[in-house]
Amino acid sequence: MKCWGYEYKCQNHEVFSKHECPGAHKGWVRSKEEQMKTFYNQGDFGYIKEKANELTVICEPTFLQDSALECTKHLQFCRGRNIMINFTALNERKEPLRYKMDVLKQGEIGGHCKLHTDRLNEESDHISPLQSWGPEMRYFTEIDDIVDSELCDTYIEKPVIIMKIDATVNMYHHFCDFLNLYASQHLNSTNQPKFSTDVHILIWESYRYFSSFGVTFEAFTDHPIWNLDTFKGRSVCFKNIMFPLLPRMIFGLYYNTPIVWGCEKSGLFQAFSEHILHRLRIPKHTPKDKRLRITFLSRDTSHRNILNEDQLIEALKNNTQYNVKKVVYNQRMPFKEQLEITSNSDIFIGIHGAGLTHLLFLPDWAAVFEVYNCEDVNCYFDLARLRGVKYFTWKDNTKMYQQDEGKHPDGKAHAKFTNYQFNVAEFMKIVGKAERHVLKHEKYKQFISQIDLIDPKFITTLEDHDEL
16 A cells, blocks of 8 residues: 555555446446446545545635635535634633534634635525534634734644534544544545644533543543633634544535445544554454354443344354453443453344444454344445345244334334344354355465464365355
8 A cells, every 4th residue: 555545646556546347337327437436526535535535725825924724515514724613702601512613703713814705605504503614614704813822712733623422422433523634634634643633622612521532532642621610701823723624514424425336445444443453553353263153232221132142153153263251331340341342253143233433443354243123224335335244134923022112202113222133043054154254255365373272174164064
């Protein structure tokens, strides 16, 4: 690998991404070549390249010491230098601030540069808290004075990233934030060093940041997380500032990603996985024997529990080729410990829920078995495709039992608000498919060959099986 794929003069044979489209596109496009290109632009480094090509100057500098602001279309990503934000009026706000679109008013954000007003107004078309920076940038104003340490109450020399984040209690949603932050570092790559952790992060709300997944920020910053209260009542000048891609953008990454059928293995998602595991220093284990490492994710919630979970786990443990670990991922288990377990699993099993987001950190050869998708068919199927791990789920509803119709808080029947029981033989049949996938994977063979323990006859026997 010589380049990520978005750089100028980066050649196809040099890129990091090795995405594949083995399946049919089902009418999305007209050719295999177009299918490959579409996937690359929807959920891989092609997305970064498209965003980089969208960057346009919103506020133009005349001299080197002037301010500058440039953004992508719809103000989904912006970056600037010598930018002033005036937080003085926050002293008058008594209510907590989260997902508010009126944090700033006219003149409370700006710079000493020539503002292209028509351009700014044209791109201020996605006015929504987590879809764009339009709610804030629409108030950008030309300032007569040079933005420097003498203009503001506080002058920040180090680069600052301002984030608007999704639900921090939910791993699926919070990792929309982290994935988009990582993608934004690539998009901001002209400002070197792009992966430096000597940057500050300010979250665009007044609540003190807390999350069970908060240690993930260690991959991005060495400093405490700021919020709006950090600078309440002050005007602040930022020497370098980035407003990253947001978690709920229209046609965004991860949460609202439309993915062409038949494709998998986004290099961007693989790189994100490797980056987080490396930065958090999550250890990789060398297997002690040839058994497949199966992690069964149990739930401690009132719904989507597996009623005969003990039976299923017992059936797994009865297979001498499996090393089975049952886990409950909650706030009582440190997140780094969770990542260590997940990243050292060959097969990851669990019913529909945010914990399946852990599939992002499985090895390349791994399989994820979403025991039942609870009628949310594409959520983890698409995420598994993006990450490049094999996905399995329940197909035969006659071999499962639903406790009741389930009741959503709005009173309507809902498949996510009940519990389930599954036929043991059918469950083991699907696990067997996952097993065959892992054992036939070239990267798994390379991994297991480190200790020279696996019996070649064991793999050969499994390779003789047709896919069920």
